[in-house]
Amino acid sequence: MAAFKSGFVSIIGSPNAGKSTIMNAFVGQKVSIVSSKAQTTRNRVLGVLTRKTHQIVFIDTPGIITPKNKLGEYMLKVAYESINEVEVILFIIDASKGIGARDEAIIQRLKKAKAPIIAVINKIDIASMADVDVINARLDTEGIFKERVRLSALMGDGLDRLEQTILGHFEQGPMYFPEDMVTDVPERVICGEFIREKALGLLKQEIPHGIGVYIDKMSQRDDGIFDIWATIYCERDSHKGIIIGKQGSMLKRIGSEARHEMEWMLGTKVNLTLWVKVKSDWRNSLGIMNELGYSEK
Numbered sequence: 001m002a003a004f005k006s007g008f009v010s011i012i013g014s015p016n017a018g019k020s021t022i023m024n025a026f027v028g029q030k031v032s033i034v035s036s037k038a039q040t041t042r043n044r045v046l047g048v049l050t051r052k053t054h055q056i057v058f059i060d061t062p063g064i065i066t067p068k069n070k071l072g073e074y075m076l077k078v079a080y081e082s083i084n085e086v087e088v089i090l091f092i093i094d095a096s097k098g099i100g101a102r103d104e105a106i107i108q109r110l111k112k113a114k115a116p117i118i119a120v121i122n123k124i125d126i127a128s129m130a131d132v133d134v135i136n137a138r139l140d141t142e143g144i145f146k147e148r149v150r151l152s153a154l155m156g157d158g159l160d161r162l163e164q165t166i167l168g169h170f171e172q173g174p175m176y177f178p179e180d181m182v183t184d185v186p187e188r189v190i191c192g193e194f195i196r197e198k199a200l201g202l203l204k205q206e207i208p209h210g211i212g213v214y215i216d217k218m219s220q221r222d223d224g225i226f227d228i229w230a231t232i233y234c235e236r237d238s239h240k241g242i243i244i245g246k247q248g249s250m251l252k253r254i255g256s257e258a259r260h261e262m263e264w265m266l267g268t269k270v271n272l273t274l275w276v277k278v279k280s281d282w283r284n285s286l287g288i289m290n291e292l293g294y295s296e297k
């Protein structure tokens, strides 16, 4: 019998390239939230894919940006630090957008990385062959991108090929996580992330980027139902009004959509109570960032 293989894989790239979508597709459930807005992922999120012959531990990371506040600095650090602790790096490129200035900055950084890099050209379902050709031509000029996989994470197209390409770099290794474990992120944190995901989807402009979610309490009744109390932090009074909406309508929608995700994950009914509070400029406050989980443990 062939030896069991395992290893860690960092997923890095510009915001909105589809990094979290790719990881969720491999893991088979939503462990990292996804939205059409940039800068959705703020922390390192682990996703574990276990098969009979191998285990791949993915590390989803925040999209690379030029930081505008302390939260942005933290996110950038989280992303780049991940590349030092892995067997393989996936550099995700949005095929429909091509290689932009942010990708160029990442390319420069990746030149110093020790682990092998697989360039993943994602969203081929909405890109043309010509778009892909332009990307390939740019990658051809760098020696570090010998391996490339075209992908549509949304359609699930190309995932098998990517998995095989990753395995080509793995050696014999242990089962790092039990086979039924898909992430090391605690359920209460994922519940908070579901709330942020719905806020990202339903709110406009800069409002969702200034949102942080804290799960105040999570407890399970004897009959299995979960009671969850959460606070949505935002940066301005005017934002608070919009998040709550007319007669509470927006908050109700955010809560109801988030509750469905929580119920699916927890496999039981959830009773969710949401509060909204203003903490001006919290994205520059290390204290509040720490409370919300944006700090090195």
Ligand SMILES: Nc1nc2c(ncn2[C@@H]2O[C@H](COP(=O)(O)OP(=O)(O)OP(=O)(O)O)[C@@H](O)[C@H]2O)c(=O)[nH]1
Pocket: 013, 014, 015, 016, 017, 018, 019, 020, 021, 022, 033, 034, 035, 036, 037, 038, 039, 040, 041, 042, 061, 062, 063, 064, 122, 123, 124, 125, 126, 151, 152, 153, 154, 155
């Ligand atoms: N058409 C298409 N859309 C995709 C594909 N993969 C991801 N998306 C969409 O792209 C958007 C961004 O996806 P995410 O997975 O949140 O991207 P991300 O790279 O994790 O973004 P950040 O966390 O902000 O860095 C979402 O609307 C996804 O549905 C794909 O293969 N095809």
Ligand SMILES: [Mg+2]
Pocket: 019, 020, 021, 032, 033, 034, 040, 041, 060, 061, 062, 063
């Ligand atoms: Mg993401």
